[in-house]
Amino acid sequence: MGVLNVVTVVLAVLVTLQESGQTTGQDLGEDTEPCLPCEELDQLKNDLMKMQAETDNTFSMLEANATKDRQALRHMWKKTHEQENRIVELEGQVGNLTGDKVKMDKQVGILTDAVNRLIHKKVVNVALGKAANQTSTHGPGAASRAVDGDTNTTFDAGTCTHTQEEDNPTWWVDLGQSYTVERVVIFNRQDNSAERLNPFNIHIGDSDQVNENLQCGGDHEIDVDEASISVSCHGMRGRYVAIDLPGPRRTLTLCEVKVFSAPKKWREDGRCGRGYPAEDGYPAECDPSGIYPCCSSNNHCGITAADCDCPTCVDYRNPLPATTSPATTPPATTPPATTPPATCPRGYVQFLDRCFGLSTDTKNYADARSACQAAGRHLAMPKDPETNGFLVEQIKNTYSSGSFAWFGLTDQVQEGTFVWEDGTPLGNGWSDWAPEQPDDYQSAEDCVHWTADQGYMWNDYPCSENTYYVCE
Numbered sequence: 001m002g003v004l005n006v007v008t009v010v011l012a013v014l015v016t017l018q019e020s021g022q023t024t025g026q027d028l029g030e031d032t033e034p035c036l037p038c039e040e041l042d043q044l045k046n047d048l049m050k051m052q053a054e055t056d057n058t059f060s061m062l063e064a065n066a067t068k069d070r071q072a073l074r075h076m077w078k079k080t081h082e083q084e085n086r087i088v089e090l091e092g093q094v095g096n097l098t099g100d101k102v103k104m105d106k107q108v109g110i111l112t113d114a115v116n117r118l119i120h121k122k123v124v125n126v127a128l129g130k131a132a133n134q135t136s137t138h139g140p141g142a143a144s145r146a147v148d149g150d151t152n153t154t155f156d157a158g159t160c161t162h163t164q165e166e167d168n169p170t171w172w173v174d175l176g177q178s179y180t181v182e183r184v185v186i187f188n189r190q191d192n193s194a195e196r197l198n199p200f201n202i203h204i205g206d207s208d209q210v211n212e213n214l215q216c217g218g219d220h221e222i223d224v225d226e227a228s229i230s231v232s233c234h235g236m237r238g239r240y241v242a243i244d245l246p247g248p249r250r251t252l253t254l255c256e257v258k259v260f261s262a263p264k265k266w267r268e269d270g271r272c273g274r275g276y277p278a279e280d281g282y283p284a285e286c287d288p289s290g291i292y293p294c295c296s297s298n299n300h301c302g303i304t305a306a307d308c309d310c311p312t313c314v315d316y317r318n319p320l321p322a323t324t325s326p327a328t329t330p331p332a333t334t335p336p337a338t339t340p341p342a343t344c345p346r347g348y349v350q351f352l353d354r355c356f357g358l359s360t361d362t363k364n365y366a367d368a369r370s371a372c373q374a375a376g377r378h379l380a381m382p383k384d385p386e387t388n389g390f391l392v393e394q395i396k397n398t399y400s401s402g403s404f405a406w407f408g409l410t411d412q413v414q415e416g417t418f419v420w421e422d423g424t425p426l427g428n429g430w431s432d433w434a435p436e437q438p439d440d441y442q443s444a445e446d447c448v449h450w451t452a453d454q455g456y457m458w459n460d461y462p463c464s465e466n467t468y469y470v471c472e
């Protein structure tokens with residue numbers, strides 16, 4: 001396996017980890033996200049360091065040999081035409097080796113930064129001091145008290161909100177712009193009435209009709225003896241974060257709500273790479289969905305070929321390096337003996353850079369979603385024919401014939417508007433509906449599964465039914 005191939009494998013793991021992230025955590029720290037796949041990340045870091053050491057070794061050995069050979073030939077007194085050619089070839093090899101080494105060092109450096117960024121992931125409370133509102137206010141319990149930065153859990157301290165008793169009381173904060181939310185931490189009152197909070201829901205999205213936004217998990221319950229609860233909403237995005245109490249005649253009191261979001265990995269001034277730290281202190285990247293997605297070799301984000309295609313450029317739209325040009329290692333030598341790290345956690349199957357886990361049990365849609373989240377994953381999203389085809393094959397091979405399996409697509413929020421687990425609407429995107437589907441049969445079918453009855457094409461089905469499910 002060539003050096004660049006090893007880099008590719010490590011990158012694939014990194015992309016997978018970055019996407020799956022982690023779910024629950026009791027850590028209530030202000031500014032770091034507990035790293036749940038820490039072991040995997042540490043392993044990755046070790047692999048990178050080992051790889052760097054081994055390739056350093058190999059490169060210097062090769063270079064020394066080529067240099068020696070070249071000098072030996074040079075000092076020969078009478079040179080044949082073949083020897084002259086050999087000198088030119090060796091000089092080319094030394095030049096290429098040096099180039100490869102620079103490229104390789106840069107890639108390993110970027111990967112190491114990315115792993116470190118995941119291990120010591122900083123998050124900031126983006127709700128602090130933002131505009132808050134609630135469906136009603138009782139006494140002095142204004143909505144703004146939940147974003148005043150004071151987590152005192154005694155109502156009389158003047159830092160907790162209070163609605164009147166009403167049906168489905170709701171509190172929300174307008175973050176002013178969309179953020180990717182890692183987790184929401186809620187402080188409950190501890191002087192009395194702590195049990196009033198249970199159960200509660202969290203909605204996150206861009207609609208100011210806040211209860212219509214996607215829900216982060218299902219009903220949540222806080223331990224009434226704990227001052228706070230941390231709920232992971234990994235990867236959900238939105239401008240509004242709402243807490244609501246489902247059901248009639250309830251009262252909502254919140255002493256603080258913290259909404260943690262990962263800081264931006266790129267800079268306002270368009271600089272990137274070593275020497276140009278982002279808000280989290282690590283070398284800045286370039287916004288992969290912005291107009292300048294590539295980091296040039298002189299540390300500017302850009303879009304021209306000189307920014308995106310040069311050997312030491314980084315194209316953040318596609319972090320996987322091209323596999324077409326393996327390091328120009330002379331054939332006489334053995335490549336560095338790096339063991340490629342396992343790319344998917346045990347029990348998961350890999351497709352491209354994604355890992356999928358087929359459940360061994362059956363659950364209704366909400367429980368299936370929670371089970372995936374508890375494992376730091378989410379329900380699978382087969383958004384293209386290749387991924388869908390791969391998963392259908394896995395399902396056929398894993399489950400007895402006639403079995404169904406949930407994936408992460410539902411129109412529970414708004415009938416007829418199917419939305420993927422990551423909050424993006426299906427819209428006119430690729431789909432594989434079985435004939436006549438979705439039909440919302442008896443107005444009771446809002447969740448989507450692969451149906452064995454119709455060649456494992458997609459079908460809407462009652463969310464309350466228990467079927468197998470696929471996490472990713």
Ligand SMILES: *[C@@H]1O[C@H](CO)[C@@H](O)[C@H](O)[C@H]1NC(C)=O
Nearest residue numbers: 061062065066069330332333
């Ligand atoms: C060093 O070069 C010589 C002569 O070109 C070759 O025979 C030998 O195998 C090379 N050794 C290594 C480790 O590349």
Ligand SMILES: *[C@@H]1O[C@H](CO)[C@@H](O)[C@H](O)[C@H]1NC(C)=O
Nearest residue numbers: 088089090091092093096328
């Ligand atoms: C050095 O790399 C260039 C470009 O990849 C290639 O064309 C050339 O053959 C290489 N030279 C040697 C001696 O390997």
Ligand SMILES: *[C@@H]1O[C@H](CO)[C@@H](O)[C@H](O)[C@H]1NC(C)=O
Nearest residue numbers: 131132133134135136143174
């Ligand atoms: C708070 O929400 C209510 C509707 O529930 C709305 O009438 C009111 O204008 C909002 N207040 C602010 C300051 O946004």
Ligand SMILES: *[C@@H]1O[C@H](CO)[C@@H](O)[C@H](O)[C@H]1NC(C)=O
Nearest residue numbers: 151152153154155156157158
């Ligand atoms: C919370 O406020 C109460 C009442 O003002 C006060 O007695 C208590 O010391 C405060 N607790 C903390 C942790 O600051």
